[in-house]
Amino acid sequence: MMRIATWLSVLVPAVALAGCTLTPAEKARIEQRAETEKADLDKALRGLTSGSPTQCISQYRTQQVRSYGPTIVYTVSPNLKYVSQTSGGCDGVGGQGNNIFVTRTTTGQLCSGDIAQTVDRASGFFTGSCSFGEFTPYRKAR
Structure with missing residues (x-):
């Protein structure tokens, strides 16, 4: 029983951390969106x-x-x-x-x-x- 609890204490955080990683394509999409939003904001405040x-x-x-x-x-x-x-x-x-x-x-x-x-x-x-x-x-x- 103790071994299962120890195993779960390692596995659960590892699975949660794995779900937080982004693929390179997702990172690129997020960066592109941020750049677009900044450009749109600059345009809205121009002048x-x-x-x-x-x-x-x-x-x-x-x-x-x-x-x-x-x-x-x-x-x-x-x-x-x-x-x-x-x-x-x-x-x-x-x-x-x-x-x-x-x-x-x-x-x-x-x-x-x-x-x-x-x-x-x-x-x-x-x-x-x-x-x-x-x-x-x-x-x-x-």
Whole structure:
């Protein structure tokens, strides 16, 4: 009986670790996706200058929300966008993604540390969650 327990204590972590390894093709796909998201984010913020971060933003003024990997961009207008680095897990919002944000707030504001969930637009199933970081404004230079 003791030998089985010892064997399992070695086998279970080994199997779990083996499941965490990626093939070279999977690594390349993930790296390509990250490069594409960075290029898309750079394009979305082109011509805008970053300002001092703020803890909260009004969610009612937002016209569009889109994720670029762990980065969320709230568009207020073509001249003002807020960028928040999240803890990750809120991919596929806006753009070509099929997810939508679900946030719960009683103040009408989104704040650093708030948690958002993503929901598949078609099925209504939860697909992820993340925590917001500070919101950095990006404005067109005058």
